[in-house]
Amino acid sequence: MTVAELPRKPGGNSAKGKEQRANIFATWRRDALGRLVQRRSAEAALLAAQSFAAPGKSLHPGFSPAALLTGTGGSSSSRSKAKEDAPLPLYAVRWHQSSPADRKPEDGAGEKPPAVLKLTSAPLAEGDLQRALEAARAGAQIVAAALPTPGAFCSQEDEVSLGWRFVQLIQRLLEDGVGARLLVVCPAAATGALVAGASKAVAMEDSSLKIQRAFVPLQCLQRLDELVPRLCALSSAHKDETDLWIRDAGFRGLPFVPRLERMPAGSAKASRLPAHGLDGEPAKLLLTGATGGLGKAVVSWLIKEQGFQPEQLLLLRRMGSSKLEGDLARCTVVEAAKVDSTSVLQESLLQVRGVTGILHLAGVLDDGIVGGMTEDRMRKVAQPKCGMLVALLNAAKELQWPLQWTVGFSSTSSLFGYAGQVNYCAANALLDQLAVFSSEGARPEGDRAPCRFITVNWGPWGEAGMAQ
Ligand SMILES: NC(=O)c1ccc[n+]([C@@H]2O[C@H](COP(=O)([O-])OP(=O)(O)OC[C@H]3O[C@@H](n4cnc5c(N)ncnc54)[C@H](OP(=O)(O)O)[C@@H]3O)[C@@H](O)[C@H]2O)c1
Incomplete structure (x- = not known):
């Protein structure tokens, strides 16, 4: 190597x-x-x-x-x-910025509607978890969004709780034995980072988990339900990318994607x-x-x-x-x-x-x-x-x-x-x-x-x- x-x-x-x-x-x-x-x-x-x-x-x-x-x-x-x-x-x-050539034709036709799971510092509701499991069993995508507590940015307790809710979701999916496609939506900020970081590790542990992250302006998370179809379309159009950064709250322009680049001396x-x-x-x-x-x-x-x-x-x-x-x-x-x-x-x-x-x-x-x-x-x-x-x-x-x-x-x-x-x-x-x-x-x-x-x-x- x-x-x-x-x-x-x-x-x-x-x-x-x-x-x-x-x-x-x-x-x-x-x-x-x-x-x-x-x-x-x-x-x-x-x-x-x-x-x-x-x-x-x-x-x-x-x-x-x-x-x-x-x-x-x-x-x-x-x-x-x-x-x-x-x-x-x-x-x-x-x-x-990804180029138009990077886009794949969106193959959303016939896609089953995703299950949306909002991760907060509060415990996950059993009904929400069940909906996510059902979506996974049916081959639909799960959109798991990290919603930080307003006004409490990077409070250790809140950040750990957010990360832990995500890990609990993964534990349930693994117990259930179904593979799952997850779109993890996080604010483009430090807050919510534990969810994004955890999502990278779990994808390495179980290859039945296909995980993509989308980082969005914080204000977008307040209108998450309205944005889910656009997020899923972007995810599908950039399915080879693990991370997408949508920098414009109006979703104008192409998302940004990370690359490792050698630095000049x-x-x-x-x-x-x-x-x-x-x-x-x-x-x-x-x-x-x-x-x-x-x-x-x-x-x-x-x-x-x-x-x-x-x-x-x-x-x-x-x-x-x-x-x-x-x-x-x-x-x-x-x-x-x-x-x-x-x-x-x-x-x-x-x-x-x-x-x-x-x-x-x-x-x-x-x-x-x-x-x-x-x-x-x-x-x-x-x-x-x-x-x-x-x-x-x-x-x-x-x-x-x-x-x-x-x-x-x-x-x-x-x-x-x-x-x-x-x-x-x-x-x-x-x-x-x-x-x-x-x-x-x-x-x-x-x-x-x-x-x-x-x-x-x-x-x-x-x-x-x-x-x-
Ligand atoms: N070693 C590696 O190969 C490697 C690779 C990648 C990244 N890193 C990162 O580089 C940093 C240093 O790594 P290291 O290998 O030197 O680690 P280390 O030998 O285990 O030392 C970590 C230091 O962190 C402090 N610490 C441990 N628990 C703490 C706690 N609960 N609260 C506050 N401070 C605590 C301790 O300092 P005091 O006892 O003086 O408080 C300890 O000396 C770490 O953040 C690690 O994640 C290391």
């Missing part, structure tokens, strides 16, 4: 890619740590970044945190060594993280999950390669977590009693001023097949990934930090879907969607990152961390 043979489409295409996927992961696993820290062989340097390209626009690697990805930073001597290395292939997820200007804030003060970076395998490597890279002083690095961690050693023991540390609470974080970080960048690495795994998934297991994995991130971004706003950027550490699992990781794919999808949809003007203020937000979908690191 070479990088040239990789699928161009992210999005998970049911279980058929399993064999190929194993090869991809074997490739990614090699030297991942070296990519970041020592810039070893570029051969296997494959990962994807989201939000490096505005929809329909070309890629722009010139943004400074690209240093994290291109690994071309460091001292002048290490830079000249880097020149000898082959450029690191870095992929970005780029959303293209990083520019020398982008080789280092910004050393100063906009006010000229030395930059201050906050890291979550810094005590983990990747976190330690990132801290060491920031100090040894990027020239940060340990006191410029602030580690936010759980109260009473593991003992700090080495580079980590020299950094500033803030411990919080409850990391997914805005008010607790605000209180804990009250004395902290001038944070210019955030690296969000906190995360935990609790893998298991979809049949054995529970709401608690969804919550456990979402808590550090989503709850902590949202609480931290909210606290940053309240504390008026001069934040310029945030990088979320996500995974290829949520990019392609991964069997046995429905909760992990769901949680990482919030980072992915915050990056993709953060620049959209139409979303409510509360659902927007207060700074440039980039997500990196790392492949499994062989040398350190949770994937070992």
Whole structure:
């Protein structure tokens, strides 16, 4: 498997890619740590970044945190060594407008009417579930739409409930033993992301599930019933796509579809993280999950390669977590009693001023097949990934930090879907969607990152961390 043979489409295409996927992961696993820290062989340097390209626009690697990805930073001597290395292939997820030629003739004639299931934070009604099962048995499509709670964007509880309702639907379909075609409709926003992320994982677990996602402007969800025929027609006209982004609330124009694209080589200007804030003060970076395998490597890279002083690095961690050693023991540390609470974080970080960048690495795994998934297991994995991130971004706003950027550490699992990781794919999808949809003007203020937000979908690191 070479990088040239990789699928161009992210999005998970049911279980058929399993064999190929194993090869991809074997490739990614090699030297991942070296990519970041020592810039070893570029051969296997494959990962994807989201939000490096505005929809329909070309890629722009010139943004400074690209240093994290291109690994071309460091001292002048290490830079000249880097020149000898082959450029690191870095992929970005780029959303293209589909072309008229991509459209398939709509074969909706004779189609049975779909069953529409509205997913909210409230429990699923048995009658609705039965209608969905009947539709699946009859070969009709199920339209499962994630309807966020108005005014409560990215509330951890609501997001987990939404994701869990979707998993419950899948569990019932699998128990029933019928295959199903699902069109998962989600807002083009961070909210509802756990539904979209979960839908990628379940498609990898059971090939009888054919799943497509449609991201629509939030306001469209208020008139979902009226839009279902148009959504189904679009789904049928783009049946080879796993993801469609309908950007116009009036459904004008063609939908956007994601593609993995190799990024141009990083520019020398982008080789280092910004050393100063906009006010000229030395930059201050906050890291979550810094005590983990990747976190330690990132801290060491920031100090040894990027020239940060340990006191410029602030580690936010759980109260009473593991003992700090080495580079980590020299950094500033803030411990919080409850990391997914805005008010607790605000209180804990009250004395902290001038944070210019955030690296969000906190995360935990609790893998298991979809049949054995529970709401608690969804919550456990979402808590550090989503709850902590949202609480931290909210606290940053309240504390008026001069934040310029945030990088979320996500995974290829949520990019392609991964069997046995429905909760992990769901949680990482919030980072992915915050990056993709953060620049959209139409979303409510509360659902927007207060700074440039980039997500990196790392492949499994062989040398350190949770994937070992
Ligand atoms: N390892 C990989 O190959 C890989 C691949 C793709 C993506 N990623 C992502 O990269 C990030 C770092 O991965 P890693 O391998 O370094 O993970 P790790 O070794 O398991 O460390 C994760 C860190 O997250 C924090 N954490 C764990 N549970 C938490 C909770 N409930 N609340 C708050 N913080 C919690 C811990 O920090 P404290 O104890 O200090 O609070 C822990 O040190 C993760 O988000 C992961 O999803 C990793």
